[in-house]
Amino acid sequence: MALGQRPRRRAREEPEREGxxxxxxxxxxxxxxxxxxxxxxxxxxxxELATELARRDVADEVAVAVLDRLEEVRLLDDSAFAEQWVDSRHRHRGLGRRALSQELRHKGVDTEVANAALDELDPESERAKAAELVRRRLPSLDRVEPQAAARRLVGMLARKGYGAGLAYDVVRTEMAARGAELEGDVPDDDAL
Incomplete structure (x- = not known):
């Protein structure tokens, strides 16, 4: 082999197929x-798997048999998926119950299974995550009038799936901790 040349790779041998x-x-x-x-x-x-199999024109009876077998050997478990999804998306993305419920429904998780996973989400944890999101965003709103800043923060929490009452309460508490007082009552859900 000459200098600068690469060694030749051996071609992979294809396994022999029957038929x-x-x-x-x-x-x-x-x-x-x-x-x-x-x-x-x-x-x-x-x-999700059933949708993909249908998209690839796999016969329904074949898809059901394969999916049943995957569940049998515990490679497919909607309950475990929902618990993992709720934990991960709440912890890393800061999503609230409403957004998580919508995502699970979009993924095809049964309502009862989704509700069981969402019940594992501690209300204190949800409140703490909302407060963390608000604290992270507050410094960027220092020059904004307090009422406008509160509306923006409540809107951000609403888009992340937090209820209006919780969102406004967290925003009011966090803004008060920074010395800003808000006027008025909690906005209704239609205002969000």
Whole structure:
């Protein structure tokens, strides 16, 4: 080998396949591979996998059989997914109950399973996360009139899925800690 040349790589040998070269693959094997590849990246719900299998034209009976087997071997568990999703999205993104509920519904998680996962979200933890979000945003609103700043902060919390009462209470408390007093009552949900 001459200086500066790269060594040649050996070609990978393809495993021998049974049957004719153009034979279609077993539908269950194809469906299983699709699901396992999707589950490799992150946990998914049964509904997400079913949607992807339907998109790839996997027969319904094959999809049901593969999904049932994945649940049987505990590679697919909507309850565990919902608990993990709620914990992660609340802790890292600061989302409140309403936003988390909407996301779980969008992912196809059953309402009862979603509610059970959301019940694990401690109200004190939710309040603390809302206060943390407000404290992080407050310095950027120092030059804004207090009422306008409060509206912005309450709006931010509402978009993150916090209820109006909790949002306004947290904003009022955090702004008071910085010396700003707010006038007026808690805005109703329509104002958000």
């Amino acid at each position: 004719p070269p153009d034979a279609p693959a077993d539908p269950e094997s194809v469906a299983r591979t699709i699901c396992l590849n999707l589950l490799t990246g992150r946990a998914r719900t049964r509904a």
